[in-house]
Amino acid sequence: MNERMLRVLEFNKITEQLSNEAATSVGKELSLRLTPNRSLKAVQKLQDETDEAVTVLRLNLSVPFGGITDIRPSLKRSVIGGVLNPNECLEIANTIYGGRKTKQFIEKIEADISLLKELIQQIDPLQQLEQQIKKCIDDQANVLDQASxxxxxxxxxxxxxxxxxxxxxxxxxxxxxxxxxxxxxxxxxxxxxxxxxxxxxxxxxxxxxxxxxxxxxxxxxxxxxxxxxxxxxxxSVQEEQEIQAILYKLTEQIAEQQDTLYENVKVLGEADFIFARARLAQKMKAAMPKINDAGIIKMKQARHPLIPHSEVVANDIEIGNEFHTIVITGPNTGGKTVTLKMVGLCTLMAQSGLQIPALDGCELSVFDHVFADIGDEQSIEQNLSTFSSHMTNIVSIMDQVNDQSLVLFDELGAGTDPQEGAALAMSILDEAMEKGARVIATTHYPELKAYGYNRDKVINASVEFDVESLQPTYRLLIGVPGRSNAFEISTRLGLKQSIIERAKNHIGIDSKSVESMISALEQSKRQAIKEYEDAHNLLLESEKLKADLEQKWKQFDEQREALYKKTEEKAEKALTNAREQAETIVKEMRLKQSNSTMKEHEWIEAKRLLDTSMPRLSNRQADNNVEHKDEILKELQKNDEVLVKTFNQQGTILEKISSNEYFVQVGMMKLKIQRQHLKPLKKETTYVEKQTTPIKSQSLIKPQLDVRGLRYEEAMHELEKYLDNALLSGFNQVTIIHGKGTGALRKGVLKNIENHPHISSYRVGSMNEGGSGVTIAEIK
Missing domain, CATH: 1.10.1420 (MutS, DNA mismatch repair protein; Chain A, domain 3)
Incomplete structure (x- = not known):
């Protein structure tokens, strides 16, 4: 970038602020030498580095750059044969220590800062050299007795x-x-x-x-x-000679590591420089811009970087997409020049890896050149007029401008005859547009107010002026050319109305039409801004309402889950009571079995009472177990496989009795069962439904029961349940595997079988059936 352009846009003031944020002399030097980069890839990397450092600062972490100094002059002296003094040696040791601490600090940060971590990986700890120096020199740069x-x-x-x-x-x-x-x-x-x-x-x-x-x-x-x-x-002379010998030896050791030390200082300076950029971004309340090379600038609520945040007026500005040239008109001291410098300075900052004072989502382009003709640079030595001075600069700009240029013209064509100046200004703008440059120009010429309406890719803009207070608001209005406001201002200042009316008669019809058009545009712009603000406020209210509703729904959901939990706890208590009732029913059944012979239909009815005594859980849980609620409406056909829910047993439809009743074959039994207690099964599928109560589900009954390894009481309980289910399943014969062991299980099995009313006979298993470890029972 041209040095003169950097000076005109006051980029040096940005670098001075940046250097004040650096912690080391190396970082300050890099800050003061900062210049914009013209490579898209390089600029993007610089921005990413700055953003990573901002992320670290957001975590309230402070990088320990203390003790790091620019030791490069001392390193140079060590290489050419000079002997370093104790203070220089101490600075080198402190820099080694500071570098190691900085490296350890950044490595421990868990945030995604891959570029910073990659940078500090280049630091060599050089712990041995540091220890050697600290062994000889104390913290006050005195050579210690134990140095030799x-x-x-x-x-x-x-x-x-x-x-x-x-x-x-x-x-x-x-x-x-x-x-x-x-x-x-x-x-x-x-x-x-x-x-x-x-x-x-x-x-x-x-x-x-x-x-x-x-x-x-x-x-x-x-x-x-x-x-x-x-x-x-x-x-004392001997002491001084020995100290010099010690320092000479240390200098030799330092010289041996001078390349590594140079690299350490370079990396530490670069890291400090990156964090200085981040600290400046925080002070400016800046944001990371998106970078492009298409000449597009888009900033929301952008502020001039050098004006205090409490005083600056933020503005929106966009160029490079729908239009490539902006012509800003308006009164003096209205903020036109500030707008030019703001755009130019933000562009230079972005290309230097600095974040810009604007809202998130801003976008800036990388330009090969940023040209600026701003301010009165009249040269007394060359005896040039204001017009000549500006034109000399503009000639130089027009010789270099291309499609990768941003051009800023302040008061283009000023200082000469208004008609000629306006014509020259329009011609210069046309030339810059033809070369593809992005141009922002300010002017007082009324002829340029209509320029934007006659050219593609050109738009008018103005700085707002409050006629009531007779003060500029410094707000930029894109799409609206500026008005002179001379009549309104004169009226407010007390000029007679007759004089003002006479002055209006001297204005041509075209000028009146233009002023009326501008007035209408300003009114439309204000209305649009008001409607936008109203819509934005409505959006904020809607988002707040949405957040409140989500919070209330979450609370409702939590309360509902709590009620479900409470209901299920009550159901669990009911199930416990049901189990106790079931045990009572079973005991009564056993008593009947031992006192008299129980008929088949009585046994089945008792079994049904046992199952139905179990209460159902909440509808919510029950619904989860019903796969198809419309299956009740489905008509069952003869030979359909079904699940009898009350017994949890598989059966076959024999015939339909009525619209809601069927004869079903379950094992050896033929039962009359209502439709709601039957569930159709797919053919060739063996299925036993999981019960909706917490009672342990039964699996399909097998023709044998293995009670080995069970305790006596547990084995007898399992045997009783198994014989009941085997009877319901229609088995003629079952095998009980009890093993040989001490014979206790075998005796228990035989005693149970002997007293069972539905066991007709039993025998010991043959050799190929398991011998005396197996008892085979016949069911009648």
Whole structure:
């Protein structure tokens, strides 16, 4: 992008704001060097990176960029042979640590931030180098004693000499305090001295290293300390030499890793730069734009990025789809130039990976060039008029413009004769349109108000002016050309009505028609906006009503389920009572069996009473078990297979007695059963319906029962039930498998069979039937 265009649109102010959001010097540098990108793919990646960082910030997470500095100058010095000082080494260690912490932090984030994670994967932890530096240098950039055994020994000697020197000086203070200006020990020229009064110089004795500003105090080194101070200085020189050796070794280790360190700094700076873009987006309350390369700009409630949010007026703007040129007319200070700069600046921001201050769903295009001719750039040095200055710039623009250009003209054709200027403006707009550029132009010329009606892909727009308050509203009205409002403003300011009426007579019929048309368009626009707002409010109310209804339906559904649950709990209690009644019926049946011979029809009737004593659950549960409610209406035919619901047994239709009664063969028995107790079965299908009560469903009866492994009482209970069902199923013979074992089960089975009224005989199984582990009973 042209540097002049970036300056005219004040893009540098955006980069300055961006740099203030960066946490590191590297990130600040990248922010200040930011320029728009012209590749659709690259711009989309930049936007995706910014959006991922915004996602992290929305989670109230703060990336730990602390301690990271631009160590690249130090790395360069290490490579060319320089020895890094302790502070430089410490900065490198802190940057390594900061990079590792940043990498760990981003890796732990569970949100979908694949681009950020891919970026920080390039960071090398370099933990060993960091530990080596921290072993030698503390957090205040001091070389530690343990940096080397030799340095530790030297510093031990230094502390010994210092202690001896201080001991001697303290003895001087005690014995010759009257000769001293102050009872303190101080250092001059790296040697320990005492402050001696000037008049006692000769009596004190020693070397003078300095004096006070008044000359009344001399800083003297006693003769007895000269040798000790000399020895201390010698050891101090050894200390400095050892420190330099340690720093040289550290510098060599750093130089060996300089490529990796360079890459770490680059990645960390890039990550900081991305998060700076995200923080700026949050401050601007910006949104991620959709990016295209078709020249389409579509923004809802877009705001100028450099105007405070509390002061700026948001506007909708669209270009590049139905129309490619917008001509904005209206009074001065109405916001036309602000609109131009807003569109241009938002485009540059989007192409730089920055989110824009507009509502979600905004769309911006990637342009090869953004051209702007804005403001009075008259050059006194070149003695150019305003018109000449603008035209020089426009000539340069028209030489470069193409179908991948966005062109912004402010007061096109201004500064010369109105008729010639208007004609020139229309010609320039025609040329730009022919080249396929997207153009937004502002003008005062009334001739251009009709321009949009005579050209395809061109639309008029204006900035609204409130005649009542005599103030612009800064609202952009697309599709409505601007009015001068001169008569209305003059009337509000108190100009005589006679003068205004005389002025209206001087206006031509065409001008009056245009003004009337504009007035009608403005009124229609306001009405449309009002209707849109009413419709939007109605939509919001409808959505709220829908949400309330959904919430109430959910509450109703929960209450209904609770009632169902409560009902089923009551049913369960009823079933428990029913089971107790059933047990009573069974006991009575057993008693009858033992006292007298029970006839077949009495047994079946008792069985029916047992089944029907079980209460049904709620209709809801019962309905779930009925597959076809209309099956009651279906007429059954002779030989149809049916399920007798009351016995849960399979049978065959023998004949129809009446419209609602049939003779049914169930095993050996022929029964009269009503239609509602019969369910048709598909042919060649063996079926036993699952009962609608919680009683355990019976499976189809087999000709044998295996009671091995059961406890005695349980086995006897199963045997009783089995013999009852075998009788109903029409079996002539059944096999009871009880095993040999201790013989307890066999004795129980034989005792039960002996007392059963419907067992005619029984025998032990043959060898091929299971031997003494099996008893075979004949049913009469």
């Amino acid at each position: 055994p030799k340095l530790q020994s030297i510093r031990s000697s230094i502390r010994t000499y210092e202690a001896r020197i201080r001991e001697k000086l303290n003895s001087y203070i005690r014995t010759k305090s009257k000769l001293l200006s102050d009872a303190i020990i101080t250092i001059r020229n790296e040697r320990y001295v005492l402050p001696v009064k000037h008049e006692h110089r000769s009596s004190f004795g020693g070397i003078v290293h300095d004096q006070s500003s008044s000359g009344q105090t001399l800083f003297m080194e006693p003769n007895a300390l000269v040798e000790l101070n000399n020895e201390l200085q010698a050891v």
